[in-house]
Each structure stands twice: as structure tokens, then as C-alpha cells.
Amino acid sequence: MTTPRVSIQTQDFDASAELAALRAQDKRVGAVCCFVGTVRDRNGAEGDAVAxxxxxxxxxxxxxxxxxxxxAAMARFDIFGARVIHRVGLLAPLDQIVLVAVTSAHRGASFEACEFLMDYLKTQAPFWKKEATAQGARWVDARVSDDAALARWGITAAPNA
Known part of the structure; x- marks a missing residue:
């Protein structure tokens, strides 16, 4: 059975199990690159505590x-497979938010494709984030640095993404 490439879910994920499942799908795999994003206890822009x-x-x-x-990553990089899990719902600091995993024959393609997918996710995926702080709840705006990260791949961020 093939693992789906994309999952949007409220429940946590087991990165090790996800990587094993992705790797098991193709005997050509010589490299697996993985990124796991977590909820920080501070806002990156203002530095306020995030509950x-x-x-x-x-x-x-x-x-x-x-x-x-x-x-787009499959067309741009020499990779065999990819898996993206993104959580939704209410999350606390240290909770896992996102998993991006990529397989290829060699590490370079996996590293590049993983970074490309994460840059793309940060700016283009239709997610809306609201932080609860001591100052109240607020929606998180896209950062200029995220748009710049995407631009290095030759992609301009879509407005209101």
C-alpha cells in the first residue's frame, strides 16, 4: 500500500514511522531528508510569549x-518521493506542526527538495495561524523573510497566500 503524499490532520504524527513508510516504497532510495516544524513559545516577529x-x-x-x-519539486529535483503532513487545530508550544520528507538516490537532491517544499509551504499553502498571547489572540502575517526564501527558487509569492 502506498503512503499518501499529503495529510492534513489534527492528530500528532510519528516522524520515524512516516520516514520508514516513505523509504520502504522504493528500493532505489539512498537518501531521506526530513524537516519537522514545531510550535515555539515565542513569536518570531514580536518576541511575545505564545501560549x-x-x-x-x-x-x-x-x-x-x-x-x-x-x-513542482518532483519536476525540479531528482527525487523519488515526498510526504507532507501538516497539523491543524489547537497546538501548544513544542507540539509538532509539520513534517516534510523527501527521498532520492543522493543527499543533495533530498536536501534541496525538502528546503524548497518548506519554503513553498510557508508562503503558498492556504493555512491561517492565530497565536494566543498575553496581549490577546492575533493572526500571524506572512514574513518578508519567508517570501525572500521562496524568491531564491525563482518563485514570487502569490498575494494573500
Missing amino acids: SMELEHYPGMTEKSIEAMID
């Missing part, structure tokens, strides 16, 4: 968008 983060998405549209990102 929790709530993530929302547009079901169907989000999965389709991420599938297109993976297709």
Missing part, C-alpha cells in the same frame, strides 16, 4: 495546493 497556536485551513484546497507543490 498556543491555532491553525485553520480550507479542506480540499489545501491538499490540492500541497500536491501541486510536490509535483
Whole structure:
């Protein structure tokens, strides 16, 4: 059975099990690169303490968008497979938010494709994040640094993404 490329879910994930499943799908795999993002206890822009983060998405549209990102990575890099898991709902500091995993014959392609997918996710995936702080709840805006990371791949961030 083939592991789906994209999962949007409220439940936590086991990165080790996900990597083993992705790797097991192709005997040509010589490299697996993985990124796991977690909830920080501080806002990256303002530095305020964060008690929790709530993530929302547009079901169907989000999965389709991420599938297109993976297709773009498959076309751009010499990779065999990719897996993206993104959590939604209410999360606390240290909770896992996202897993991006990529397989290839050699490490270079896996590293590049993993970074490409993460840069793409940060700016283009239709997720909305709300942080709970001592100052109240607030929506998290996209950062200029995230747009710059995407631009290095020759991609301009879409407005309101």
C-alpha cells in the first residue's frame, strides 16, 4: 500500500514511522531528508510569549495546493518521493506542526527538495495561524523573510497566500 503524499490532520504524527513508510516504497532510495516544524513559545516577529497556536485551513484546497507543490519539486529535483503532513487545530508550544520528507538516490537532491517544499509551504499553502498571547489572540502575517526564501527558487509569492 502506498503512503499518501499529503495529510492534513489534527492528530500528532510519528516522524520515524512516516520516514520508514516513505523509504520502504522504493528500493532505489539512498537518501531521506526530513524537516519537522514545531510550535515555539515565542513569536518570531514580536518576541511575545505564545501560549498556543491555532491553525485553520480550507479542506480540499489545501491538499490540492500541497500536491501541486510536490509535483513542482518532483519536476525540479531528482527525487523519488515526498510526504507532507501538516497539523491543524489547537497546538501548544513544542507540539509538532509539520513534517516534510523527501527521498532520492543522493543527499543533495533530498536536501534541496525538502528546503524548497518548506519554503513553498510557508508562503503558498492556504493555512491561517492565530497565536494566543498575553496581549490577546492575533493572526500571524506572512514574513518578508519567508517570501525572500521562496524568491531564491525563482518563485514570487502569490498575494494573500
